[in-house]
Amino acid sequence: MNQVLASVLTALGDDELILGHRHSEWTGFAPHMEEDVAFSSIAQDEIGHAAAYYSLAAVETDDDVDRIALGREKSEYRNAILCERDNGDWAFTLVRHWLYDHADAIRLEALESSSHEGLAALVTKIRREERYHLLHADTWLKRVTQGPAEGRKRVADAMTRAYPEAVAVFEPFEEEEAALAQGWIPVSSSELAARFIAETSQQLDALGLPTRSAGRSGEGAEFVASSSGDLIAGDAVDDGNPPAEDGFGGRRGRRTAEFDALWQDMTSMYRTDPGARW
DSSP states (O other), X not given: OOHHHXXXXXXXXXHHHHHHHHXXXXXXXXXXXXXXXXXXXXXXXXXXXXXXXXXXXXXXXXXXXXXXXXXXXXXXXXXXXXXXXXXXXXXXXXXXXXXXXXXXXXXXXXXXXXXXHHHHHHHHHHHHHHHHHHHHHHHHHHHHHTSOHHHHHXXXXXXXXXXXXXXXXXXXXXXXXXXXXXXXXXXXHHHHHHHHHHHHHHHHHHTTOOOOOOOTTSOOOOOEEOTTSOEEOOOOOOOSOOOGGGGOOGGGTOOOHHHHHHHHHHHHHHHHOTTOOO
């Protein structure tokens, strides 16, 4: 049994499962029917990707896929904290969608060169689906940032809040050094984080959203709306949201209060009858 590889696969699956559940919460509540369908479809894709990662992990540990997905305690999940945050308003959901899918695209590109044939093949398949998620996210972010001032300000506020936690998607996996040595992870998380910051800063600049590199010890992207509605760099507003450092810890089992209700809903049926087969 290979616990090192299983640890990485489980964390990858946790990101997809938890974000998929958050996306699914927009079903019936999105701003209009088209987005109701779109987010339902994206959620289904993400949860399907989680199941595929868990299936590989189950092979490595002789475990059960459903138990991996739904039978763990809260502290045993290893998803990035960004994924578990409450949806909040539409602006925050769009910003998280954009940031996570760009982070995931960078990660998947690297993993496609994994020395583990099963993981590399799975990632190739996942990338074909994820490009549509990226297209959806890019289209929406451009649409809102080039629209009325109120919408752009909401996006800017959400970006200030979410960007540092998006960098924390690249918090190292628990067994990263061992996985790197085997080539299962071809590129370190720190290198991928640097790529993410460089690429997203350039893209956000092109949208007229000035950025500052964000990291565990760095400053986050900060935006305010001027009287004309243009977005300009400014001082961060203390709105009760955690500081940048609070985006870290997810890969070590640190969970937020926002995870509690999600976990209760997500696992309630499994916990009622763990042995059930549908």
